[in-house]
Amino acid sequence: MLPSPAKTDPICLDYQATTPCAAEVIEAMAPWWREQWGNPSSRQHRLGLLAAAAVSEARERLGRCLGVTPERIVFTSGATEANNLALLGHARALARRRSRPGHLISVATEHHAVLDPLRQLEREGFQLTLLTPAEDGLLQPAQVEAALRDDTQLVSVMAANNEIGVLQPMASLGRLCRERGITLHSDGAQAFGAMPFEPDALNIDLTSLSAHKIYGPKGVGALVRPLALPIEPLQWGGGQEGGLRPGTLPVPLIVGFATAAELALRDQDRRMQRLQQWRDRLWMGLRTALPDLLCNGNLEQRLAHNLNITIPGVSGSRLHQHLRRHVVCSSGSACSRGEPSHVLMALGRSRQEAEASLRLSLGWATTEHDIDAAIAAIAETVTRLRASAL
Structure with missing residues (x-):
C-alpha cells in the first residue's frame, strides 16, 4: 500500500479539457x-x-x-x-x-x-x-x-x-x-x-x-x-x-x-515558445526518470502545450488514483465516458496501455516549478506502483 502524501494543491496539467476564464x-x-x-x-x-x-x-x-x-x-x-x-x-x-x-x-x-x-x-x-x-x-x-x-x-x-x-x-x-x-x-x-x-x-x-x-x-x-x-x-x-x-x-x-x-x-508566438520549452522540459525530465516511457503522437508536429505519454508496467486505474492527489491530468478526452482512449487504441496502443496513459496539457499560468514538481510526482508515483506490484 502506498503512503499518503502531504496535503498540497495538485499541479494542474489538464488545460486541454478546459481553461479558467481570464x-x-x-x-x-x-x-x-x-x-x-x-x-x-x-x-x-x-x-x-x-x-x-x-x-x-x-x-x-x-x-x-x-x-x-x-x-x-x-x-x-x-x-x-x-x-x-x-x-x-x-x-x-x-x-x-x-x-x-x-x-x-x-x-x-x-x-x-x-x-x-x-x-x-x-x-x-x-x-x-x-x-x-x-x-x-x-x-x-x-x-x-x-x-x-x-x-x-x-x-x-x-x-x-x-x-x-x-x-x-x-x-x-x-x-x-x-x-x-x-x-x-x-x-x-x-x-x-x-x-x-x-x-x-x-x-x-x-x-x-x-x-x-x-x-x-x-x-x-x-x-x-x-x-x-x-x-x-x-x-x-x-x-x-x-x-x-x-x-x-x-x-x-x-x-x-x-x-x-x-x-x-496577443503575444501568441512568445507564449507558444515558452509553453514548448516547458513541455520539452517535462518530456525530458520524465524520460530521464522513466526511460521506458512512450510518447503518443508526433513530437514535432504538435501543439506546444501538449504531451501524451504511455507508462508501461503499471495499472492505469491505480496510476490515476494515486496521481490525482499530486497532478490534475487525464488519460484522454474529457468526453471519453470513462472508456480507454479510442485515439490511442487507433494508434496501436493496447487497452491496458491506453488506460496507463497521461494527457498532460500546460496552461498560461504553468511555471517551471510546476513542471519540475510534476516530473517528481509522476516519477515517484510510477516507481512506487511498480515496486508494490513486485
Missing part, C-alpha cells in the same frame, strides 16, 4: 449580466439595441481574429453544437439537393463530437470512411486522396487533436478537397488560440470553435462557414443567426468569447 474576460462580461441585460432581438428599445450592438461588435472582433468577415460567424453553445450543425446540416442539405446521401470521410482519432454525428449520418444512409492515421497520429493527404469517391461530399479532419495534440496538414488537405469540389470541415477548438489559425489560409470551409478552450466562458462557441455553402438548421424557432441557430443570444458569453480570442492572439 480576468479580462470576466471584466468584459460583467456589465452584460446586470446593467445591460437586454435581449439583442428586442430592437424597440435602448436595452435591446445596446445588446444587439454588443453582439455585432463581438462578431466583428472575432472575425478579425479569424481573418473572416463577421457575417460568416454563427454563434453556438460550443464546438460540439458547431460540429453537429456543420456535419449534419451540410450533409443533409447536399443530400437533399442531389436527391441521395453521399460519401463522408473522417479520421478514427477524431473527437466524439465529430464521430457521433457522422455515425448518425451513416444511420441515415450516408457512406462513411474512417481513416487510420500513422503510428505518430498524422494523416497523409495521399490517404484522403485514395479514399475519395465520385460521391464524396464532405471530409472532416481535426486541425489539432484534443488528446495527442498532433497538427494535421490542413492546408494540403484543403487544397485536395477544393480541387475536387468537396467540403472540408475541421474541429478547430484545440487549434484556435493555441497556434496561428485562420480557416481561409488553411483552405478550410467549415470550422468549429469553442470559447472555453481559450480562457473564455463555457457555453459559447461558433461555426465559421462560407455564406454560399448550404446548411440545414438543426433547430427551428426565432430565426436568429441567419436562421441556422435560433434562440436568444447569450450576450455576456459572446462578448467574453471575442475578448478571449483577442487575448489568445
